[in-house]
Amino acid sequence: MSDIKEMQKNILVTKDLSIGYKQGRKDNLCLLSDINLTIRRGEMVCLLGPNGAGKSTLMRTIAGIQSPLAGYTLVEGIPIRDRNYKEIAQLLSIVLTERIDVGNLTVYHIVSLGRHPYTSWMGRLSEEDNDKIKWALEQVGLMHYADHFINQLSDGERQRVMIAKALAQDTPLIMLDEPTAHLDLPNRVDIMRLLHRLARETNKAILLSTHELDLALQAADVIWLMALGKPIKIGAPEDLVLNGSIEETFHNKSFIFDRKTGNFIMNYQKKQKIQVLGNDVMGFWTQRALSREGYQVTCEEAGNCSVKLLEDIMEWEIHKNGETLTCKSIEELLAYLRTSFSTD
Template sequence: MSQNYFKDILETDGLSIGYKQRRGEDLCLLSDLNLTVRRGELVCLLGPNGSGKSTLMRTIAGLQAPLKGRTLVEGVPIRERNFGEIARLLSIVLTERLQVGNLSVYHIVSLGRHPYTSWMGRLSDKDESMIKWALEQVGLWKYANKFINQLSDGERQRVMIAKALAQDTPLIMLDEPTAHLDLPNRVEIMRLLRNLAKETDKAILLSTHELDLALQAADIIWLMSKNNDLKIGAPEDLVLSGSIEDTFKNKSFSFDRKTGNFIMNYQKKQKIQLVGNDVMGFWTQRALSREGYQVTREKTDYCSIHLIEDRMEWEIHSNGEVTNCKSIQDLLLGLNTYL
């Protein structure tokens, strides 16, 4: 194994983040952080607004001075290097939408090779090869000659990821990479980043508000709270320990450890017995909960709902009467007659 091979691509050594004050004590958000991101690992940084995610990302990237400690990429202290050297260690994909409609996809991705080109910016055969490889990794080689304004938001984000790949750094950092994207593209970008971490052996660190996707895609989650606290672990460990639930605690909703979803809290109505399971039962229970009913598997004094799964129908049983419903919408309307 080469002496230049580092399993821990990113390390922070006693890092304290925050803001230096002209007068009085510095405002410290988190202190004495000893963090790592390993080769081939996707790490997601989660936390409520105001918890310090952006400050941590900027400090790690060397864009903001730490209050104490340092960041190392492959053993190299970031703050002790010039911009050219840093550009060979880490690449950054920001949240802002790209507004350069007169540039081609190939041209934008080629900018990732700037740290390796001469002062004239002439691309070598290796540069050309890296650009093609990066575009192939994100599935956009066939769009190389298209202008950026001809692409969808999801495709534009993949162009920026390709630019980071072409930069060929051991660490890639992304700030809210799924912002401005619709659901299919959010899922695709997170899936792409996970695959890239595994296939390219790079370390990928991203900040996100996409809790549900982070729970599915991340190897490790850094979970920040507003209480100057940072918890680290596999997504499942943070769910089972109650850390996710505690961090995002709110009177308006609750976190369901069984499904990994947030559930809105509604004013409770009567208890309803639900007879039946499987997919139909799950979505029926969700609709009833949304309407404020307390769903139980035990017999109640109010009424019971029986799922007729082979016909995809619902029966409301109350006071010896049975009402048939062809859809959940009909079911909810039918329940109003028993109020």
């Protein structure tokens, strides 16, 4: 009885799920088994992992597009497997990666397609349907574009249209596959902020797969971390950073994950050590530039060269072989070091 009550608190539950591909009557290619996941109401979950980890297979299996090898998925306590299209479409909505290219349809028309699971075979919209469509457009800030054709919109606005369509579908679970693909940085940030807000304000569960690790670390309530052949790691973004799970999953000799900043840093071959005196913002960007140039930055005395940051006037004071030189930019600093060390 307690298990049933616990399931009722969750929008999505997977129970002993195995994902993969059926290769014949008896042979299966299993990518991952015994998957037990949950998403609560009002929660935004980001699915992360390297290419080939099985993210798309997991998303398709949860959505009922692909059959599980074992186990089952419940949305609001209702099993997805063996449900017909209309029943599934009232439980979950999906926003895919593909760019929309239907120039002869208006924004309102596209969003209205989200009401298809609730209309008759004639597709006639009721007053309630139109209210849902208008509400969805207001939620994504596109009500004033309702009569515009989709090809008049930017990529970011088009993605908002598809999110509005999913909202109009009025399902407890919204799933998105790479929703920030094809978008520039401002639009990627806006879409992630929008999804986080919608989860909170609409009390729906939102699950999205993404490669935007930096944005997921900031926006997700929970991260599902996938690696090929390994159990899915689940937790708050900060916990997965602190316990080393992010580093382990994305380990690569070409870069390292910086726990302090949540960013990946290219692993450049180091030439030699150089002392930098100073910190804060100016110190961070100076260290980054010197690392790119191949120097191993340290705060301790190293060799015959050091760089002192004059933060009040934004200048770099170089001390080398008893001489002092002042640079007014990082570009000037790097140019001097290239010339200086090449003649040593």
